[in-house]
Amino acid sequence: MGMITRKLDQWLQAGLITPDQHTAILAFESDHPQHANWWIYSFMILGAAIIGLGVISLIAANWVDIPDSVKLGADFALLALIAGGIYAQYPNQQHGIWFEVLLVSFMLLCLSSIGLISQIFHTGGEWYHALLFWAVITFLLSLFASNLFTRFLWVTLFLHGVLWSIVVPIGVEFEHTWNELPAVLLLAPLLTAVLYQASVQVKTLQGFSSSLFFWFQLSAVVALVFADITHSGGDMENYQVARYIPAYIAGGILAGSIAMQRNYSLLNKVLLLAALALLLLYYHPDLLFSGESRYSLFSAYDHSDVSFWQADDIRAPLLTLAILFLYAVHAGNIGHQRTFNLVTFLIGLRFVILYFQAMGGLAATGIGLIVSGGLIMGIAWLWYKGREHLQQWTKGLKA
Amino acid sequence: MNKRTWLIVALVLPLIALVGTAYLKNMQRASGTEVTLPIEGFDPRDLLSGHYLTYNVAYGVGQVCESGDGGYASYSGKAAICLKPTLGFYPADSLPSDCTLLIRGECDAGRFNAGIERFYIPEEHAAALDTKVRDKQGSIVLSVDTDGNAVLKDLLIDGKPWKTALETAN
Numbered sequence: 001m002g003m004i005t006r007k008l009d010q011w012l013q014a015g016l017i018t019p020d021q022h023t024a025i026l027a028f029e030s031d032h033p034q035h036a037n038w039w040i041y042s043f044m045i046l047g048a049a050i051i052g053l054g055v056i057s058l059i060a061a062n063w064v065d066i067p068d069s070v071k072l073g074a075d076f077a078l079l080a081l082i083a084g085g086i087y088a089q090y091p092n093q094q095h096g097i098w099f100e101v102l103l104v105s106f107m108l109l110c111l112s113s114i115g116l117i118s119q120i121f122h123t124g125g126e127w128y129h130a131l132l133f134w135a136v137i138t139f140l141l142s143l144f145a146s147n148l149f150t151r152f153l154w155v156t157l158f159l160h161g162v163l164w165s166i167v168v169p170i171g172v173e174f175e176h177t178w179n180e181l182p183a184v185l186l187l188a189p190l191l192t193a194v195l196y197q198a199s200v201q202v203k204t205l206q207g208f209s210s211s212l213f214f215w216f217q218l219s220a221v222v223a224l225v226f227a228d229i230t231h232s233g234g235d236m237e238n239y240q241v242a243r244y245i246p247a248y249i250a251g252g253i254l255a256g257s258i259a260m261q262r263n264y265s266l267l268n269k270v271l272l273l274a275a276l277a278l279l280l281l282y283y284h285p286d287l288l289f290s291g292e293s294r295y296s297l298f299s300a301y302d303h304s305d306v307s308f309w310q311a312d313d314i315r316a317p318l319l320t321l322a323i324l325f326l327y328a329v330h331a332g333n334i335g336h337q338r339t340f341n342l343v344t345f346l347i348g349l350r351f352v353i354l355y356f357q358a359m360g361g362l363a364a365t366g367i368g369l370i371v372s373g374g375l376i377m378g379i380a381w382l383w384y385k386g387r388e389h390l391q392q393w394t395k396g397l398k399a
Numbered sequence: 400m401n402k403r404t405w406l407i408v409a410l411v412l413p414l415i416a417l418v419g420t421a422y423l424k425n426m427q428r429a430s431g432t433e434v435t436l437p438i439e440g441f442d443p444r445d446l447l448s449g450h451y452l453t454y455n456v457a458y459g460v461g462q463v464c465e466s467g468d469g470g471y472a473s474y475s476g477k478a479a480i481c482l483k484p485t486l487g488f489y490p491a492d493s494l495p496s497d498c499t500l501l502i503r504g505e506c507d508a509g510r511f512n513a514g515i516e517r518f519y520i521p522e523e524h525a526a527a528l529d530t531k532v533r534d535k536q537g538s539i540v541l542s543v544d545t546d547g548n549a550v551l552k553d554l555l556i557d558g559k560p561w562k563t564a565l566e567t568a569n
Contacts (some may be wrong), residue, residue, distance in 0.1 A: 061450075064521040064562065072421055076414070085412040090406055110413045117417065121424040122451075122551035124514035137416040140409035 004029055035116060039099060045149050048101045052108025059116045068120045075113050082106045100119060107138050107154070113348065128168070131161030138295045148211070155211035159195075163188055166246045181245035185226050186283045188219035190250035190276075197257045217339070220279075221346065224320050227282045228350075231289055231316035232357065251280055268330050275326040282319050289315060317354045332390065344390065348382075418420060430551045431542030432500060433483070435555065438537045451519045452532055452554070456539065463488045465508035473509040479547055480511065484507070503547035515541060518554050524565055531556050531564075 008025055011017045018023070059071075082102055091097040114130045117123070135158035143155035167183045197210040199205040258264065258272045281288050287311045324347045331339040402406075425468040458480050464473050478489035483500035488511070494501065504513030518539065520528050531537060540553040556564035 061522050063525070076418055078413055079417070083414065086410060087406060105409070106413075110417065113417045117421050117424065119519040121421075121428065122515070122518050123424070124512070124517045133416075137413040140405065140412060144406060144409060227471065 022370075041100065041147055041175075042149065044097050044101045045104050045147060048104045049108060049149075049153070052105060052112065055109060056112040056115060059112050059119065071116060075109075075116055079106065079109055079113065082109060100145065100150060103141065103145055104150050104153065107134075107141065107150070110134055110138055111157075126164070126168070128161050128164035131157045133161075134166050134316070143207070145207070151207050152211040152214070155208050155215065159188070159192060159215055163191065167243055180243060182226065182230070182283060183247060185219070185223045186244065186279070187247040187250060189216055189223050189279075190254055191193055192219055194250055194254050194257065197254070216318065217342075223279070224282075224323060228316045228320045231282075232313040234398040247283070248280070251276060261326050264334075268333060271326045271330040271333075275323050275330070278319060278323050278326070282316075282323070288319065313357060315356070317350055320350055326388070332393075344386075403415050405558075424550065426549065427544060428542045428552055431544040431548075431550070433552070434500070434502075434541045434543050434549075435538055436538055436541065437535070438532060439535050450522050450525055451517045452528060452537075453517055454532060454537070456515065457515070458482075458486070458488070458511070460486050460488045463511045464509050474506050476506060478504060478506045478511060480513075482543075500543060501547040502541075502549045503541055515539065515549050515551050518551060520561075524561075527554075527565060527568070528554070528556070528561060 005358045008017070008022050012019065025050045048306065082105055086099060086102045086106060089102060111130075114134055118125065118130065131198065135154065138154065139158075142151060145154070163180050163184050167180045167187060192212055192215045196209060196216050199209045199212055255273055255276060258269055258276070264272070284298075290309060324343050328340055328343040328347065331343060436459075437457040437458055440494075462479060463480070464475075464478065474490060479489055479491055479494050479501045481487050481489060481495065481498040481501045484497065485495070487495075489495070489498075491503070502513050502515075504511050506512075528537075536557050538555045539551055540555060540557070541549045541553050543549045554561040559567070
């Protein structure tokens with residue numbers, strides 16, 4: 001209230017609001033007190049999360065002297081107790097910290113209970129199966145969460161559970177290696193985007209939208225960086241089409257969803273579909289890539305016999321920049337300022353890295369360092385100046 | 400249903416799922432046929448992973464998960480090891496009809512996985528048990544149901560439950 005009062009006083013003195021408006025706003029604010037301070041929420045929930053992790057660690061220590069029945073009995077009794085606490089706190093859900101704290105504690109204790117059962121009965125399941133099982137049994141409960149952290153926690157663990165559970169069982173012969181990683185990285189942004197679209201459409205799921213959008217953007221950037229580094233290194237080995245089928249299915253659903261979006265203009269649809277198509281092409285080892293590189297990012301040796309346009313380490317950054325540019329134009333066109341700024345920053349960053357890829361040897365000399373420093377400053381200035389023009393241009397684009 | 404009823408459902412559902420899982424696992428462990436099989440470490444660098452032991456079960460059937468053409472190609476997919484009346488490895492679709500005791504699993508990268516290749520152990524005993532299993536002193540006690548699903552009951556060291564064996568050693 002103190003900050004609002006100060007601001008209102010300033011606006012009153014500046015003549016922006018009338019005394020009546022000043023009084024009316026103050027009366028409204030005093031009748032509608034803000035929820036508990038966000039930092040109390042955050043620390044209380046953080047505390048609950050840390051306690052939950054402590055319980056998981058205690059269980060992981062595997063106390064052998066305690067009989068299994070006692071361990072399980074104590075665990076279930078604690079779960080029931082917390083469940084009772086959540087039920088008792090429910091009428092205070094909108095303003096109560098304890099409801100949210102108990103909710104997080106219960107969800108984390110469910111996760112540690114899965115670990116305890118695995119430990120006692122020596123089940124051979126994988127960690128992602130445990131996460132998926134947890135996400136399924138706590139889904140209804142997560143809908144009652146009003147705090148962003150609780151929903152973010154559920155979405156994060158659910159996504160990891162579902163992504164790895166989909167990709168890992170497809171294809172065999174590669175156990176205990178990370179060959180499924182590219183397929184997971186491609187599926188992650190596509191599936192998250194599909195789920196985000198669904199969460200926006202279904203009112204009950206709208207609480208998950210911001211978490212899903214966060215993971216969509218983060219996983220998309222990671223997917224691009226991975227493909228860029230891998231192709232710039234010259235190859236993407238062990239491509240198993242079967243592993244990519246879930247990503248292609250998710251890509252198909254996403255394309256359909258984009259095409260049917262009423263809020264998007266034809267231009268936005270074309271931009272997003274083009275970015276999606278390029279991303280799918282990016283993860284194919286043969287269609288756009290030759291397996292040969294011209295420059296070596298982390299070594300002094302180059303392969304100047306490989307022609308400029310044939311080299312994967314030229315094609316890869318161009319593809320990255322093209323995808324980022326398409327997405328930046330889309331974000332600018334629909335008025336997503338922060339996304340636009342982030343994506344254009346990534347474009348500038350990729351240009352700097354491309355410079356070092358191609359001219360890395362030059363940076364080893366004094367003159368080279370001066371030129372490189374100047375170039376970085378130039379790119380930063382161009383980005384700062386250019387992005388406003390670009391944003392104005394994208395907003396002005398019509399289908 | 401009103402919101403309060405939904406909350407009860409949301410709270411009871413995980414409890415039922417967790418208690419039910421524990422109950423089913425316990426029933427499976429208590430009701431199956433008991434089988435004891437020797438174990439051996441298959442990867443000396445990764446025998447102890449976290450606080451569980453991973454190992455190969457020595458079924459005593461010779462070649463497991465091989466395609467059967469005499470070459471090096473390995474079989475992939477669902478499979479079973481028949482324990483009675485005749486010991487043998489079979490792809491799931493060619494299991495003999497007279498097999499009365501079997502363990503079902505999956506062949507992956509030339510290894511037969513039946514979900515019993517992991518035994519959780521306490522942190523303080525991890526190193527001692529790791530050494531004994533490396534020395535091929537270990538065996539596992541399983542409970543196998545009529546469908547061929549196996550669950551772990553105990554880890555034996557030199558034929559004794561591991562807790563007893565460690566107490567004796569100390």
